[in-house]
Amino acid sequence: GENVEQHPSTLSVQEGDSAVIKCTYSDSASNYFPWYKQELGKGPQLIIDIRSNVGEKKDQRIAVTLNKTAKHFSLHITETQPEDSAVYFCAARVGPGGSYIPTFGRGTSLIVHP
Amino acid sequence: NAGVTQTPKFQVLKTGQSMTLQCAQDMNHEYMSWYRQDPGMGLRLIHYSVGAGITDQGEVPNGYNVSRSTTEDFPLRLLSAAPSQTSVYFCASNPDPFNPNEQFFGPGTRLTVL
Numbered sequence: 001g002e003n004v005e006q007h008p009s010t011l012s013v014q015e016g017d018s019a020v021i022k023c024t025y026s027d028s029a030s031n032y033f034p035w036y037k038q039e040l041g042k043g044p045q046l047i048i049d050i051r052s053n054v055g056e057k058k059d060q061r062i063a064v065t066l067n068k069t070a071k072h073f074s075l076h077i078t079e080t081q082p083e084d085s086a087v088y089f090c091a092a093r094v095g096p097g098g099s100y101i102p103t104f105g106r107g108t109s110l111i112v113h114p
Numbered sequence: 115n116a117g118v119t120q121t122p123k124f125q126v127l128k129t130g131q132s133m134t135l136q137c138a139q140d141m142n143h144e145y146m147s148w149y150r151q152d153p154g155m156g157l158r159l160i161h162y163s164v165g166a167g168i169t170d171q172g173e174v175p176n177g178y179n180v181s182r183s184t185t186e187d188f189p190l191r192l193l194s195a196a197p198s199q200t201s202v203y204f205c206a207s208n209p210d211p212f213n214p215n216e217q218f219f220g221p222g223t224r225l226t227v228l
Contacts, residue, residue: 009154034216043118043204043219044157089156101147101172102217106156 002027004092006105014113019080021108023090024072030092033066033073038087080112115140118220120205126226127195135190135223137205145208146188150174150201163188195227
């Protein structure tokens with residue numbers, strides 16, 4: 001089955017700095033890679049996703065890059081703000097024709113210091 | 115739409131007691147799933163359902179039962195609670211189980227088994 005590794009487990013940055021979280025996956029058939037943000041006491045919420053036919057996707061201060069050859073994808077947050085502090089999860093999922101069950105990474109706790 | 119709702123928000127059980135965690139969604143989603151979240155372990159899939167009347171096991175199904183009699187509801191049953199089941203439980207739904215897209219998570223149930 002799919003195995004998703006996520007690093008680092010904890011990331012501490014100063015407000016205004018950039019933050020990068022990296023994930024690797026094992027199943028070359030995976031074709032959908034979402035990122036979820038979980039604030040304290042709440043359920044995870046999708047913030048951005050990318051499909052395997054795209055190398056990069058941006059949404060304001062957030063971007064995700066995908067390297068299918070190396071089987072890794074990354075979340076980039078620029079100009080971090082204290083409200084970006086949360087736990088971030090990556091996931092990998094195989095679409096039609098394969099397993100539809102996403103596999104999650106173990107999460108990264110991002111702390112943005114004012 | 116209320117989205118995905120879970121009850122209760124908090125629960126304390128004694129070892130050996132049974133209980134049902136409720137999950138409901140009003141988005142007419144076919145796919146529903148249950149995860150448990152433990153520190154440093156990320157989100158682990160317990161059981162899932164691709165439609166009414168269909169359920170299957172995930173990564174950590176032991177000690178849990180599910181049923182899916184309607185599209186809206188997907189309860190999780192603990193038949194004989196054990197301290198190892200102390201965790202935060204999340205229910206999630208997805209409009210199409212056979213295509214990769216966003217999962218919608220409920221707010222979670224924090225369960226403590228003494």
